Amino acid sequence: MxxxxxxxxxxxxxxxxxxxxxxxxxxxxxxxxxxxxxxxxxxxxxxxxxxxxxxxxxxxxxxxxxxxxxxxxxxxxxxxxxxxxxxxxxxxxxxxxxxxxxxxxxxxxxxxxxxxxxxxxxFAAKKVGITTGKKVAVIGSGPAGLTAASRLAKAGLKVTVHEILPLLGGTLRYGLPEFRLPKNVLDAEIEEIRSLGVEFKTNFSVGQSMKVDQFLREGYAAVLLTVGKNSLGLLDLPGADLGGVYYSQEILLSANTHFEDQFKKNPSPRIGDKVVVIGSENAALDCSRVCLRLGREVTLIFPGTPEDLKIYSDDLEHAKEEGLKIEALTKPLSILADAKNFAAGVQCVRMDFADAGESGKWELKPVPASEYLVEAQTVILASGFKTNSAPLTLGSQLLLNENGAIKIHSETFLTSIPHLYAAGDSVQDASSLVEVMASGKKAAAAIIKSLKS
Ligand SMILES: Cc1cc2nc3c(=O)[nH]c(=O)nc-3n(C[C@H](O)[C@H](O)[C@H](O)COP(=O)(O)OP(=O)(O)OC[C@H]3O[C@@H](n4cnc5c(N)ncnc54)[C@H](O)[C@@H]3O)c2cc1C
Known part of the structure; x- marks a missing residue:
């Protein structure tokens, strides 16, 4: 069936x-x-x-x-x-x-x-109230921070979420477009968490405005960092600095902060008739579908196979129905410029599996003499994210992993700085909503345990 x-x-x-x-x-x-x-x-x-x-x-x-x-x-x-x-x-x-x-x-x-x-x-959430007299600061209001805040409040702790942006939700608000996640659904979930007694402070930049030791001096027993990742794009792709080349965050932030009519009539940044999006995750698909809704011709390219896409199958099928052209097994080599130094197209090469070498692993390699050009006046880089650098301003003792993620103890979620915990995208290499929520939940449990002992 x-x-x-x-x-x-x-x-x-x-x-x-x-x-x-x-x-x-x-x-x-x-x-x-x-x-x-x-x-x-x-x-x-x-x-x-x-x-x-x-x-x-x-x-x-x-x-x-x-x-x-x-x-x-x-x-x-x-x-x-x-x-x-x-x-x-x-x-x-x-x-x-x-x-x-x-x-x-x-x-x-x-x-x-x-x-x-x-x-x-x-549905009426059970109210616990502050029963322990202990305070925890959560930094960042994305899904990891919201989940942790909810769990900590349910354990009777006084929780304050500090968010650098004017509105709450992190990537859920400023990344995912309205057509996948309506803002009123996000708002209702946040209100549910607020009703548990969680306090939210927006326009509050941790690192710049306040360091960890200041939180401790203000009586917080623990600080949990859930500050996410930033767009890195493909900085080493020749032509990435041309006009008409954008990071996925620029497009999605604009689509998520303008009224629909205004954005459709006069999108900022300007988007040409033909668009190439480079990437294989939701950010790439979301940018593609935003541009399709502006009536643009959009091609999504990435070097892997269609099975490598980290995207829910319905979303992929829907994007195809909406007219998205998908070029898998296609590696971008460079972005070509027009006479005014704006993007004119993406030079690509086809990829295929080379015979398994000594390692026994099948590897994707460029196919000889298979280079071709995809015309585009706008190129969106939606691949490669790095850990938000804000936490580095918290203290020189904060250690990172080789991949740039914040280093934590796998069970206690403690960073290299005492009383400072971290969770979510900022500690993980590849992640998804449910994974960062699980991470926020486990970090909250670790904090609750340590504050009890
Ligand atoms: C466009 C896009 C679409 C996606 N779609 C899906 C999907 O459909 N399904 C799925 O499973 N996953 C999806 N993901 C992945 C998922 O959204 C992320 O893994 C998740 O949002 C990460 O959660 P987080 O709480 O760790 O970080 P974030 O959501 O990035 O939140 C971090 C928060 O910290 C704040 N912050 C940063 N620095 C500071 C500071 N110095 N002081 C105070 N606050 C600060 C930020 O403003 C932000 O609010 C998508 C990702 C993107 C980019």
Whole structure:
């Protein structure tokens, strides 16, 4: 039996607007999908959710029509369920569990979204109140920081989140476009966390405004850094400094901070008729789909195979329906300039697997004499991110790993500076929403344990 899909805006319509693409499940389909799950052979399977959500129990509750109970069950482990229900990469759906062999995997992500959207109005979070008298500062309000703040508050700690930007949410607000994650969904999740007693301070730059020892002097028992990563782009790509070449963050920040009509009429930065996006992760796909909504012709290129894309399968299919041209196994060699020193195109080479060498590993190598040009007036670099450098201003004793991520103890989440913890993208090499949330959750548990002892 095929996977039951939620309703979506048709491609011809959604390509003209920035409104949410997925419209969710009608109740009947959703119950059918939950029933299909009940035919699974191993209902005790945990599906490998990094947050440890009890998937079998919440789906049973959905099937029985108890969306409030299902949401409460999800919230026991997941502090941002409506967001995960929309944009989690859903490793649970890929887990090699024992679903009946003739069936497609169940749409667990969409069922989570259904429980969140339908259960929210009647769900009331349990208020704990400050019971310990201890204060923790969280730096950064992305998903890692929000998750940690929620967990710490639920343990009775006084939590203050410090955010450099005027609005909360980190990449969820300034990276993911409205058509994948509406801002009102993010706002509602943040309000839920605020209602636990978490305090938020925006326009507050840690490092510049305040160092770790100042937090300690102000009575904070622990400081947790969740400051994310920055766009690095392909700085070593010849032509990356030409006019018309942008980082993914520039495009997404602009799309996320302008009104839709204003952005469509007069996008800033200016975007040419033909666009090449370089990258293989969500940031690359999101930039591509923003440009498609501006009526541009967009080609996404990356050196790996389509299987290397770290993108939820529906999103990829939707982008193709919207007109995205995808050139896998294509390595950019340089960006070529026009007479005014603006981008004119990307010189590329085809890649293919060379025979396994002595190492026994199949390696991707350029195909001889396969160079070709993709014309483009705008090139977006959406590949290669590095750890936010802000924490370095916190103190020279802060040690980094070889890949530039903040070095932490794998169990205590402590950095090389006493009382300073770190989690999320800033400590991980490759990461996704559910992974950084799991990291924030574990760091909070480590802080709670250390403050109890
Ligand atoms: C465009 C894009 C789309 C993505 N889509 C998906 C997806 O669909 N599914 C998925 O699973 N993953 C996705 N990801 C990955 C996921 O969003 C990130 O892994 C996640 O947001 C990282 O969370 P974080 O809390 O560690 O950092 P961030 O979300 O980056 O948050 C860090 C916060 O710290 C703040 N900060 C930085 N410096 C300071 C300072 N000095 N003082 C105070 N505050 C500071 C920042 O302003 C920000 O709010 C996407 C990433 C991008 C870029």
């Amino acid at each position: 095929a996977q039951i899909k939620p309703n979506f805006q048709p491609a011809v319509k959604r390509i003209k607007n920035f409104q949410e693409i997925a419209l969710g499940f009608p109740k009947k389909f959703m119950v059918d999908e939950a029933i299909r799950y009940s035919q699974c052979i191993d209902l005790d399977c945990d599906h490998g959710c990094p947050l440890g959500v009890d998937i079998p129990t919440f789906i049973r509750m959905v099937r029985e029509g108890d969306s409030v109970g299902a949401l409460a069950k999800i919230r026991e482990q997941n502090d941002l369920p409506a967001i995960c229900g929309r944009v989690c990469l859903a490793p649970c759906e890929k887990a090699s569990c024992a679903q009946a062999a003739d069936q497609a995997g169940v749409s667990i992500r969409a069922l989570e979204r259904y429980a969140s959207d339908h259960g929210r109005a009647r």
